[in-house]
Amino acid sequence: MPKNCNFIEKLREVGLRPTKQRIKMCEVLYNREKTFHFTINDLVKIISEKMNEKISLATVYNTVHAFEKKGYLKEISIDSHKSYFDTNTSAHHHFFDEDTHELIDCDESDIDKINIRKKITGKKINSVEVLVRVASDNQTQK
Amino acid sequence: MPKNCNFIEKLREVGLRPTKQRIKMCEVLYNREKTFHFTINDLVKIISEKMNEKISLATVYNTVHAFEKKGYLKEISIDSHKSYFDTNTSAHHHFFDEDTHELIDCDESDIDKINIRKKITGKKINSVEVLVRVASDNQTQK
DNA sequence: TCAATAGTTTAGAATTATTATAATGTAGAT
DNA sequence: ATCTACATTATAATAATTCTAAACTATTGA
Numbered sequence: 001m002p003k004n005c006n007f008i009e010k011l012r013e014v015g016l017r018p019t020k021q022r023i024k025m026c027e028v029l030y031n032r033e034k035t036f037h038f039t040i041n042d043l044v045k046i047i048s049e050k051m052n053e054k055i056s057l058a059t060v061y062n063t064v065h066a067f068e069k070k071g072y073l074k075e076i077s078i079d080s081h082k083s084y085f086d087t088n089t090s091a092h093h094h095f096f097d098e099d100t101h102e103l104i105d106c107d108e109s110d111i112d113k114i115n116i117r118k119k120i121t122g123k124k125i126n127s128v129e130v131l132v133r134v135a136s137d138n139q140t141q142k
Numbered sequence: 143m144p145k146n147c148n149f150i151e152k153l154r155e156v157g158l159r160p161t162k163q164r165i166k167m168c169e170v171l172y173n174r175e176k177t178f179h180f181t182i183n184d185l186v187k188i189i190s191e192k193m194n195e196k197i198s199l200a201t202v203y204n205t206v207h208a209f210e211k212k213g214y215l216k217e218i219s220i221d222s223h224k225s226y227f228d229t230n231t232s233a234h235h236h237f238f239d240e241d242t243h244e245l246i247d248c249d250e251s252d253i254d255k256i257n258i259r260k261k262i263t264g265k266k267i268n269s270v271e272v273l274v275r276v277a278s279d280n281q282t283q284k
Numbered sequence: 285t286c287a288a289t290a291g292t293t294t295a296g297a298a299t300t301a302t303t304a305t306a307a308t309g310t311a312g313a314t
Numbered sequence: 315a316t317c318t319a320c321a322t323t324a325t326a327a328t329a330a331t332t333c334t335a336a337a338c339t340a341t342t343g344a
Contacts, residue, residue, distance in 0.1 A: 017311055019321060040301080056323045061302070063321095075222065077273075081331085082301080083222040095262060110260040116274055118252040120237060124279035130272050131219075132258055137266035159340055161292065182330080198294045203331065223302085224330080 001030040001072050001087070014070045021055045025063050029073070035088035037076070037103035040064060076103065078131060093130040106130070143172040143214050143229070156212045163197050167205050171215070177230035179218070179245035182206060218245065220273060235272040248272070 001010055007026035008018040016022060028046055029036060038046075044060055047053050064085060067073040076084040078096050084103060093106035114128050143152055149168035150160040158164060170188055171178060180188075186202055189195050206227060209215040218226040220238050226245055235248035256270050 017320065019310075021322070058303080058324080059322055077219045077222050080217065080219050080222060080225040095260070097262075097265065098268065104262070106260060110258065112257045112259075114256065114272060115254045116252065117254075118237070118248060120239075120246070120276055122278060122280075123239065123276040126240065126275040126277050128272060128274050130256060130270060132270050133268040134262055134265040135268050136264060138264075159291065161339075163293070200295080200332080201293055204292080 001026065003031055003033075005030070014072075016066055016070065021059050022063055022066075024051065024053055024055065025060070025067075029067075029087055032087070035086060035105055037084055037086050037105075039082045039084055041082075078103065091127060091129070093132070095132045095134055098133055098135040106132075143168065145173055145175075147172070156214075158208055158212065163201050164205055164208075166193065166195055166197065167202070167209075171209075171229055174229070177228060177247055179226055179228050179247075181224045181226055183224075220245065233269055233271070235274070237274045237276055240275055240277040248274075 001007070007023050007030070011018040011022055011026070024047070025043075028043070028051060040060060043064070044055075044057060047055050047060070064073060068075060068085070071089055072087075074086045074089045076086050076094065078084055078094070079101075086103070086105075088105055092108070093111050095104040095106060096102075097104065111130055114130065116125065116128060143149070149165050149172070153160040153164055153168070166189070167185075170185070170193060182202060185206070186197075186199060189197050189202070206215060210217060210227070213231055214229075216228045216231045218228050218236060220226055220236075221243070228245070228247075230247055234250070235253050237246040237248060238244075239246065253272055256272065258267065258270060
């Protein structure tokens with residue numbers, strides 16, 4: 001979803017009623033310079049602490065899943081204990097910082113095109129994603 | 143861990159006491175032709191149904207994590223709702239069948255070497271892993 | 285051989301993330 | 315303004331995992 005767009009119209013377009021909770025969540029998620037990576041817990045904290053809004057936990061879950069279904073959010077699997085979501089819904093790769101638990105998008109140019117030689121009969125490839133895990137290299141330095 | 147190896151010695155080597163629960167779990171996990179991908183739930187079912195053994199759920203969790211810590215199992219993140227483990231602990235890529243929820247190892251030769259151009263200052267790359275999601279392509283066929 | 289002890293197993297309680305429920309509220313159409 | 319279908323909410327339920335503390339057992343060394 002583009003930054004500063006008319007969220008009310010955008011929501012209506014895909015058949016989601018523009019409630020005040022959904023509009024507020026759009027602002028939190030999409031009025032940003034960079035793409036945003038978050039867990040539900042992060043989001044709930046931002047809404048309640050930074051925005052000083054009260055949106056029920058169930059609504060946050062419902063809305064995140066509704067946005068995901070409509071293609072406005074993408075789920076990223078990194079850690080089996082938490083669900084990460086990404087406002088960048090295009091096919092792209094990630095760096096995951098194991099120290100800070102932060103996700104970083106890769107640009108198209110950061111990783112060469114992946115060539116998959118293996119074919120599985122009767123199956124088509126839905127996505128190819130690379131996860132690069134990084135951590136501080138202090139240990140190896142003097 | 144090699145197939146049909148002396149699990150008792152192997153466990154002692156890394157400082158894990160060879161209890162009957164751990165030896166039984168070694169047999170289930172490592173006495174196989176191919177590498178084994180499983181969730182804790184899968185494993186508990188195999189132990190109780192196929193092996194007709196009773197190992198406490200807490201012990202299965204403890205032991206899987208002990209084996210992981212000692213480098214005999216590797217956790218794979220695919221689905222944020224479940225933890226998958228892999229008896230192949232080397233760096234390698236996976237196919238994930240979204241219909242059957244089955245994981246398939248990629249051979250070295252299945253995917254070209256991945257070239258990462260991006261550098262993150264102060265961080266070293268710990269791993270680079272590719273996940274190829276596949277699903278039935280019935281939809282696109284006549 | 286046998287007791288001491290440190291590590292292990294266990295059932296069940298606790299915790300955490302997520303989803304379901306059912307009552308109340310609200311957007312959009314008439 | 316009223317109706318109706320969809321949304322929101324607090325709370326209960328569920329599922330995966332971890333914690334707890336008591337009972338058990340492999341190892342050590344007398």
